Amino acid sequence: MSELKSQQKRDENESKWPVWYEPLHVCAQSGARAGVVHTPHGSFETPTFMPVGTQATVKALSPEEVKELGAGIILSNTYHLWMRPGEDIVREAGKLHRFMNWDRSILTDSGGFQVFSLSDSRHIKEEGVHFKSHLDGSRHLLTPELSIKIQHALGADIIMAFDECSPYPADRAYIKASLERTTRWLERCVATHEAAPEAAEQALFGIVQGGMYADLRRQSLEQVLSHDLPGYAIGGLSVGEPAETLYAMLEAVTPLMPSDKPRYLMGVGTPDYLIEGTIRGIDMFDCVLPTRIGRNGTVMTSQGRLIVRDQRFARDFNPIDPNCDCYTCRNYSRAYVRHLIKAGEIFGLRLTSLHNTYFLVNLMKQVRQAIFEDRLLDFRDEFFAAYGYVK
RNA sequence: GGGAGAAUACCCAAGUGGCCAAAGGGGGCAGACUGUAAAUCUGUUGUCAGUGACUUCGGUGGUUCGAAUCCGCUUUCUCCCA
Numbered sequence: 001m002s003e004l005k006s007q008q009k010r011d012e013n014e015s016k017w018p019v020w021y022e023p024l025h026v027c028a029q030s031g032a033r034a035g036v037v038h039t040p041h042g043s044f045e046t047p048t049f050m051p052v053g054t055q056a057t058v059k060a061l062s063p064e065e066v067k068e069l070g071a072g073i074i075l076s077n078t079y080h081l082w083m084r085p086g087e088d089i090v091r092e093a094g095k096l097h098r099f100m101n102w103d104r105s106i107l108t109d110s111g112g113f114q115v116f117s118l119s120d121s122r123h124i125k126e127e128g129v130h131f132k133s134h135l136d137g138s139r140h141l142l143t144p145e146l147s148i149k150i151q152h153a154l155g156a157d158i159i160m161a162f163d164e165c166s167p168y169p170a171d172r173a174y175i176k177a178s179l180e181r182t183t184r185w186l187e188r189c190v191a192t193h194e195a196a197p198e199a200a201e202q203a204l205f206g207i208v209q210g211g212m213y214a215d216l217r218r219q220s221l222e223q224v225l226s227h228d229l230p231g232y233a234i235g236g237l238s239v240g241e242p243a244e245t246l247y248a249m250l251e252a253v254t255p256l257m258p259s260d261k262p263r264y265l266m267g268v269g270t271p272d273y274l275i276e277g278t279i280r281g282i283d284m285f286d287c288v289l290p291t292r293i294g295r296n297g298t299v300m301t302s303q304g305r306l307i308v309r310d311q312r313f314a315r316d317f318n319p320i321d322p323n324c325d326c327y328t329c330r331n332y333s334r335a336y337v338r339h340l341i342k343a344g345e346i347f348g349l350r351l352t353s354l355h356n357t358y359f360l361v362n363l364m365k366q367v368r369q370a371i372f373e374d375r376l377l378d379f380r381d382e383f384f385a386a387y388g389y390v391k
Numbered sequence: 392g393g394g395a396g397a398a399u400a401c402c403c404a405a406g407u408g409g410c411c412a413a414a415g416g417g418g419g420c421a422g423a424c425u426g427u428a429a430a431u432c433u434g435u436u437g438u439c440a441g442u443g444a445c446u447u448c449g450g451u452g453g454u455u456c457g458a459a460u461c462c463g464c465u466u467u468c469u470c471c472c473a
Contacts (some may be wrong), residue, residue, distance in 0.1 A: 023427095050426095052426075052427065053427095054426095054427050055427085059427080059429095060430080074427070076428085077427080080427080080428090107426090109426045110426090112426070113426045114426095114427095114428090115426085116426090117427075117428080118427090118428070121428090133428095134428040135428080160426075163426095165426070189412095207426090217429095233426085235426065235427095236426095238425050238426090239425085240425095240452085252432090264426090265426095266426040267425055267426040268425060268426085269425050269426095270425065273425080285426095286425095286426060287425050287426080287427095288424090288425070288426085288427045288429085289424075289425045290425095291427085292424060292425085292427065292429065292431085293423090293424060293425090294430095295429075295430045295431080296424065296429075296430075296431065296432085298422085298423090298424080307421085307422080307423095310421075311419085311420070344430075344432075348430085350432050353430095373404085
């Protein structure tokens, strides 16, 4: 695409969508993209890592802290806020941004992941998914229409289509049927969304499924792309498959995705996946990993993962990561963090959550810089060597 | 001074003849965690070799084919009465 044509496309997207992608640079060495995603609540630089705040809070962190560590966009969750406190309350509060005091971008997941993670207490049907509430066992039906309506009430800048995040392993017939149902659900999501006034300020992203079958991934992509949407996501990965499989699935679809729209790899959060995903053309990632493993006593460092709760750190008065300049590493030692975690002190969870989230957000900043310098493959190799990944 | 009761592994605590190296908690140690039912979950926790052996239930001496469990003595602790 010529410079002029891509500029035209950009202008077109800007006027057409509440959320649009501004490409800035493609890494000559890796083909990875750096850009900016513009939303009604500010812009965020890509590639980026999005911390997850399922229940309208990034667990253990205040919005100010999440902001300070550099996150430009966070996630929240349709299913959980629907169950509690109820989307009507969030709407009444002035929608999510006001409710949780976060003035940057927000993305809400549709509840599609809960179709996967709450598999013991739900039934999938064509109309939607019947859930038994994990809170009180009450029965509920989440449909594509309802998911979109709830997400309208929540008011995130980016909302997700209601999909089935299919399990792994799963046979081809199941995956094919599942992805086709997800496609039909997408049509219903789009119809509901486009008919609503909220479409002016919220952008609906479609989700590519297809399990671990490259041709089914392509089929799903084709169906999703038949809707002109402001962004596209890849779902149903990082569900237990080998890394090579995940990479292969990305390679099956990202080259066919439009270059003027953001691409979001859902639920992916280890450093290797972030880097390899970016190399394969992904712009956005989210994951509970940094906050969850943080709360459970594990930290990520430039030299690899550490279970900082382990005894070997009892007298280690160095920072968690000597190369990190987050609040935790600037002020506290491994020994202190370990002590807090062992003692069950809340502050310990806060320090590890803060560090881990900073680590991934900051990693993506470095990745972005490497893209601009056309040296992302070199950066990857350097990072992996220090982190302890064997390539 | 008299009487009653209790002592079990790092801690608390089950167990009152064999199925007991000994339940269950806690603590310790280790691991897992990927669009969050997760400040959670799993494994392990006498010793040594690892399908077995050895040493353990305050100490000691007995009874018995067999004892953490029954008996004698003893030590310590708690409570009650003087």
